[in-house]
Amino acid sequence: MIKIFATEKVKDIDKYTILNMPIAPIDLVEEAVTAFVNEFRNHYSKMHRIVVFAGQGNNGADALGIARQLLDESYKVIVYLFNPTGYLSPECAENKRRLLNIDQVEFTEIRDNFIPPYLSSRDVVIDGLFGSGLNRPLSGGFAGLVKYINSTPAEIVSIDIPSGLFGEDNRENDKDCIIRANKTFTFNFPKLSFLMPENEVYVGEWKVLNINMHPQAVADTPTNYYLVTEEDIACVFQPRKRFTHKGTYGHALLVAGSRGKLGAAQLSAGACLRSGVGMLTVHLPKCGELMMQTALPEAMVDLDAHTDFFTVAPDITPYTTLGVGPGLGQQIETAVALDELMSAVIKPVVLDADALNLIASNKDILNKIPTRSILTPHPKEFDRLAGASNSAYERLQKAREFAKEHRLCVVLKDAYTAICTSEGNVYYSVCGNPGMATAGSGDVLTGIILGLLAQGYEPETAAVAGVFLHGTAGDLAAAQWSERGMIAGDLIDSLGKAFKQVI
Numbered sequence: 001m002i003k004i005f006a007t008e009k010v011k012d013i014d015k016y017t018i019l020n021m022p023i024a025p026i027d028l029v030e031e032a033v034t035a036f037v038n039e040f041r042n043h044y045s046k047m048h049r050i051v052v053f054a055g056q057g058n059n060g061a062d063a064l065g066i067a068r069q070l071l072d073e074s075y076k077v078i079v080y081l082f083n084p085t086g087y088l089s090p091e092c093a094e095n096k097r098r099l100l101n102i103d104q105v106e107f108t109e110i111r112d113n114f115i116p117p118y119l120s121s122r123d124v125v126i127d128g129l130f131g132s133g134l135n136r137p138l139s140g141g142f143a144g145l146v147k148y149i150n151s152t153p154a155e156i157v158s159i160d161i162p163s164g165l166f167g168e169d170n171r172e173n174d175k176d177c178i179i180r181a182n183k184t185f186t187f188n189f190p191k192l193s194f195l196m197p198e199n200e201v202y203v204g205e206w207k208v209l210n211i212n213m214h215p216q217a218v219a220d221t222p223t224n225y226y227l228v229t230e231e232d233i234a235c236v237f238q239p240r241k242r243f244t245h246k247g248t249y250g251h252a253l254l255v256a257g258s259r260g261k262l263g264a265a266q267l268s269a270g271a272c273l274r275s276g277v278g279m280l281t282v283h284l285p286k287c288g289e290l291m292m293q294t295a296l297p298e299a300m301v302d303l304d305a306h307t308d309f310f311t312v313a314p315d316i317t318p319y320t321t322l323g324v325g326p327g328l329g330q331q332i333e334t335a336v337a338l339d340e341l342m343s344a345v346i347k348p349v350v351l352d353a354d355a356l357n358l359i360a361s362n363k364d365i366l367n368k369i370p371t372r373s374i375l376t377p378h379p380k381e382f383d384r385l386a387g388a389s390n391s392a393y394e395r396l397q398k399a400r401e402f403a404k405e406h407r408l409c410v411v412l413k414d415a416y417t418a419i420c421t422s423e424g425n426v427y428y429s430v431c432g433n434p435g436m437a438t439a440g441s442g443d444v445l446t447g448i449i450l451g452l453l454a455q456g457y458e459p460e461t462a463a464v465a466g467v468f469l470h471g472t473a474g475d476l477a478a479a480q481w482s483e484r485g486m487i488a489g490d491l492i493d494s495l496g497k498a499f500k501q502v503i
């Protein structure tokens with residue numbers, strides 16, 4: 001797991017590293033500078049003019065160091081240091097001194113009035129005004145400067161974080177006074193705000209660059225936010241032992257589908273079968289029998305009394321695990337049957353789509369859901385459950401609270417899906433791509449998580465691993481069929497390869 005720290009914690013980690021590694025602060029800055037320049041070089045040639053804007057803190061120290069290293073490599077660089085209060089951090093002052101040692105450096109230190117340079121589309125701006133030390137929205141001259149930079153056609157690359165953007169909560173920020181970067185190269189971990197759709201316009205493409213932090217400081221500094229890596233998932237899976245049989249791997253029951261939405265049941269069932277489950281039974285309205293038995297001979301079918309939708313809660317005793325929701329429809333009889341089903345079930349279940357919509361309009365069902373059950377809403381479904389939010393950050397905080405209050409695992413699906421556990425932790429998966437924004441992708445995820453839960457993985461593990469495999473399958477599908485050409489069924493076809501890649 002990569003820990004995602006609140007920006008104020010980064011200072012503590014820095015301090016601990018400086019004291020205990022030990023490393024001089026200026027050397028730590030130099031490591032950041034080198035990491036940035038190594039990455040920068042891969043993207044921008046010496047054809048560009050590089051215009052560096054540095055601030056007074058260590059983000060500015062990075063910027064001045066980057067300017068020096070790029071000049072050493074014969075890039076054409078001009079540098080502006082903004083120092084309205086006449087105070088530079090010690091590292092910033094030292095990097096200014098080192099920069100000025102270079103002959104004929106084009107360097108301007110600005111104390112008050114500033115006539116900005118003309119910036120063309122061939123220029124690359126390096127934004128080192130503010131980093132993790134930002135403590136209030138930008139105003140005055142800095143706000144003006146940011147607005148000017150944003151108004152030019154120049155490419156913008158931010159150091160660590162776009163200047164003006166907070167690492168976490170930007171609800172109260174002045175949105176006009178934040179750098180709109182094309183790229184952000186950030187140190188050691190993504191900032192939480194990078195994962196929110198509303199901040200894409202500021203962050204652009206982002207990449208984490210590693211610099212050496214003291215491992216103890218990283219281990220001991222608390223956070224509720226984590227980024228899941230392939231290694232985390234690889235070690236989750238147990239090998240399938242020689243003397244095992246289908247009973248070893250669980251019997252999942254999927255309650256899904258209604259007339260016109262039987263495909264959702266089929267996609268979910270197909271994904272569940274491809275996730276290593278021992279057996280799968282699908283509870284379907286009568287109209288779905290022929291389709292399911294033809295499309296997925298591996299799945300067993302349990303028919304509802306109704307022709308078109310779910311009306312009668314099945315006996316759950318034969319099954320290890322239950323998943324409900326894809327394509328279920330929202331008939332009142334279905335709500336009653338869902339209520340009955342939730343009253344009968346004891347072990348954690350997976351709830352998606354219309355199961356969530358029915359719960360949103362029949363809130364008393366919520367208290368009947370077994371603790372640690374997995375809910376997989378997309379943002380609209382979550383808003384129906386928990387009320388509307390003005391930003392993804394606000395929704396995330398609501399999802400955390402919701403998961404804690406109801407002791408559930410909420411998989412808040414989005415481009416970066418957040419898995420919120422009942423303990424208040426949030427696990428992010430950053431794999432997947434916009435090709436997955438296609439009908440049925442969510443049904444596939446439900447099937448994968450159901451399959452893993454049936455095999456005995458802990459609910460939170462099934463959710464995290466399920467989301468990661470789903471995203472990996474999405475990336476493999478996009479590689480084969482392209483983001484535009486892929487459909488949800490391709491995710492199922494790619495699941496086997498996803499397992500092979502990850503494990």
Ligand SMILES: NC(=O)C1=CN([C@@H]2O[C@H](COP(=O)(O)OP(=O)(O)OC[C@H]3O[C@@H](n4cnc5c(N)ncnc54)[C@H](OP(=O)(O)O)[C@@H]3O)[C@@H](O)[C@H]2O)[C@@H](O)CC1
Nearest residue numbers: 029032057058059130131132133134135136137138160187
């Ligand atoms: N481990 C790592 O990740 C490493 C991080 N490193 C780098 O260090 C960066 C963090 O440096 P930092 O702590 O010096 O903060 P930074 O953002 O440069 O400036 C803060 C200054 O700005 C001021 N200020 C704040 N808000 C303001 C506002 N709205 N308007 C005006 N002023 C404002 C505030 O002073 P104040 O006015 O509050 O007294 C303070 O003086 C980090 O992002 C990364 O680039 C690497 O070098 C090494 C490893």
Ligand SMILES: Nc1ncnc2c1ncn2[C@@H]1O[C@H](COP(=O)(O)OP(=O)(O)O)[C@@H](O)[C@H]1O
Nearest residue numbers: 413414415432433434436437439440441442443
């Ligand atoms: N832009 C994107 N990048 C990555 N993943 C995405 C993107 N758009 C959608 N997804 C994923 O695809 C799935 C869509 O789920 P959902 O909206 O429930 O679809 P459906 O209801 O059609 O099955 C989610 O897992 C989501 O995380």
Ligand SMILES: [K+]
Nearest residue numbers: 127130161163
């Ligand atoms: K910056």
